[in-house]
């Protein structure tokens with residue numbers, strides 16, 4: 001059995017960056033990942049721009065001048081080139097192009113305008129004040145956004161301000177989710193004795209969607225070897241990633257491991273020293289990356305967050321990016337049993353991580369209150385109250 005760290009390192013070594021790119025317009029770019037370095041086609045701002053509503057003058061005129069005649073009005077959007085005469089002022093507004101001769105803008109709160117003239121309060125003014133120089137934010141041709149950047153609303157807005165209309169992004173993977181088990185009943189049907197509702201495919205699908213991976217398809221197989229083999233084969237041919245749930249342990253009806261073997265799936269690892277999620281499998285079946293997640297629902301989701309999420313991120317150019325991890329004090333002492341690392345659902349309150357009731361891998365209820373999960377390394381037996389622990393924050 002390998003450690004959590006070894007498992008992650010093996011995933012990192014195995015997953016290659018996708019070679020598939022596509023073009024998207026900015027309207028469709030949310031959550032995509034940039035597949036090229038972007039350079040600024042224009043400077044920002046593209047012209048000298050007023051930062052305030054006020055009056056533009058020559059700085060040198062301020063020392064010897066009383067009133068300034070207002071020569072012109074320059075609103076934002078004005079395309080006319082004004083040439084300011086010596087000793088005069090322009091009325092100017094935020095975002096407007098600043099005439100070349102204007103080197104100082106005085107805000108209107110410090111000015112008094114009357115009969116086409118303006119006088120300024122007697123104060124020290126600074127040459128260049130309230131003027132945004134050309135290229136203050138970025139010069140034309142400069143590096144703007146790096147390859148591998150996730151396109152958030154803010155980043156897209158910045159790119160739009162550069163006038164770029166289309167972007168080259170990585171094609172997100174297609175992901176199959178296959179639940180195994182005779183006991184699993186789809187929601188919407190009554191349960192017979194011995195049956196439970198199938199909840200892993202819906203949880204995994206939404207976890208994928210929330211992370212920005214929306215090309216998913218879910219399947220179910222019964223515990224019949226031939227059927228498991230057939231479904232895995234079909235799904236692995238159709239998808240870039242395959243998430244299997246259940247049937248990966250050692251029971252007589254756990255057919256996932258033997259089916260993967262039969263199909264010639266390259267095993268990268270099987271079994272990790274962790275709780276929950278011990279029987280986690282990772283491998284490669286032809287061009288498809290395969291994660292076999294334990295069927296226990298909390299184990300399946302925890303393994304998703306800890307391993308599958310960063311693996312998908314790496315495939316799409318983000319690097320092996322895990323859930324955001326913070327270090328906070330644990331609210332109560334915790335004694336870990338055994339030699340497996342542990343993931344413990346916890347809620348954050350008053351700057352501390354509080355363990356939740358119901359940590360068994362079969363139980364999901366604690367997730368209704370969880371901000372994330374604490375990671376206790378395998379060597380750490382006792383965690384004292386107030387000791388700093390790593391908490392991975394669930395996406396919200």
Ligand SMILES: Nc1nc2c(c(=O)[nH]1)N[C@H]1C(S)=C(S)[C@@H](COP(=O)(O)OP(=O)(O)OC[C@H]3O[C@@H](n4cnc5c(N)ncnc54)[C@H](O)[C@@H]3O)O[C@H]1N2
Pocket residue numbers: 179180181183184196197198199200201245246247248249250251254276277278279293294295296297299361362
């Ligand atoms: N003799 C041993 N037994 C078990 C071991 C072991 O080492 N030796 N490991 C245990 C651990 S740890 C885990 S985790 C589970 C994992 O087993 P499987 O991955 O084979 O999963 P199943 O047996 O199919 O299911 C486990 C549990 O989860 C329920 N389940 C399964 N799929 C779903 C689903 N899609 N939606 C909701 N619930 C699901 C299933 O009914 C079982 O209760 O093995 C232990 N056993």
Ligand code: MOO
Pocket residue numbers: 274275276277278279294296299361362
């Ligand atoms: O590895 Mo299992 O998830 O502890 O029940």
